[in-house]
Amino acid sequence: MTLQTRPPIVAVLGHVDHGKTSLLDKIRNTSIALQEAGGITQSIGAWQTETKEGKKITFIDTPGHAAFNNMRSRGAKLADIAILVVAADDGPMPQTKESLEYLREAQTPFIVAITKVDLGTAQVEVVKGKLAQEGVLLEGRGGDVVAIEVSSQTGQGIEELLEMLSLTSELLELKSNPEGPIEAVVVETERDARRGPVVSCVVKDGTLKIGSLIGTEGVKTKVRGLFDESGKPVSEALPGDPVEVLGFDTLPLVGAFITSNESPLSSVSTTYNLRPSRKRREGFWIILKADTAGSLEAIKGQLGEKVGIAFAGVGDFVESDVTMSSSTNSPLVGFNTRAGKDIQKMADEEGVKIYSYKIIYELLADVEKWQKELEESQSEKVVGRAQVIAQFPHEKNTRIAGCKILEGRITKNDKLRLVREDKTLGNIRALSLKTQKQEVDKVEQGEFGIYFEPQLDFKIGDTLEAFQPPKSTQRTNS
Structure with a gap:
């Protein structure tokens, strides 16, 4: 067995908008940050760079938005080393604290990168003090955690950060056997319209080659294609290399280990249902599709x-999605997915609405809005109240109630009830509604007379309520 030093796998963690992707962008000298929808990284991307000394480092960029806490957790568990990004003008925020919990749970060594130090609002010493309050004791402040001040705009601290990563990697003595059994970790999956199922992974041991027989948790395949992070075809991937794998018919779980051994390896994956739910509960339901398994899980x-969620899956919308939407009265909601012309035509014919999003928090906001609208529509709504202030005899021993509007309005067509001291005496129906002896359809203010049936035993002081009963249908494809 020939053990060789392998590149470290580094996860970059932190709060949204604290500059994680911009930092990696500066290291890689690309424009990834500008390409991300909404400026937020929305899937785990793995790539590799080299230091000035020619040492390779593999990076995993984990999203900072609250919705991606599972992906941050997974990134922390997969990494050898982590960079905890904290903005100099903001300090530790909710996702910073979550990331710290993940790192501590996984016992992952980390370096703090204090970003945006070039801004006039930067308060580096204040941020260091706040980190101490979170239990992060830095060098020079009673601890051994390294903190490096960096700027993605000027490049300050970038080389120092890479050097510290290399030094930490040497101390960890990361080894692998390129000639040994294959071991790789799935960091993302997607269904590409042209290439089919695509599995992104990082090789941790062995050498992954075209033609390699691999498997993970009951899913086995022969490698039919390998591509590096820039999309170029390669013949093999060595330990530490990020690579896209073609050949799987069924997408493995994100976080699962790929191996050439048939004995199962443990994984850090989180399972999720990709089949229709058999039990339909009350409430708002959707059919959810996403471009990658990580995004879907998030x-x-x-x-x-x-x-x-009536159904959740990876890939673009297909006919079965439209059919299920129509039969379950659930809208189609997609993240970074599309509907082809034939699918859109089918949806139009079936009266199915398709909602597609590129920014996850916009998707979440709309679903929350629809859920609220449904709850409101399924709740009874009082639209008017009036108090009985007089009673007048009417024909055949019946009476007319003289009332005064307290709030809202009363109409002839409203569903009405008579209330006494918060107790409902019964529902009634207006037969006549008059103001100033004139028959009207609606009263919004002042006094009026109402003749209703059945003739409940009302008295002065009772309350008349107009209400709208709850609706039973879901707001989806209308």
């Missing part, structure tokens, strides 16, 4: 139990 995790 959205499902953020929606939680508030929204029912």
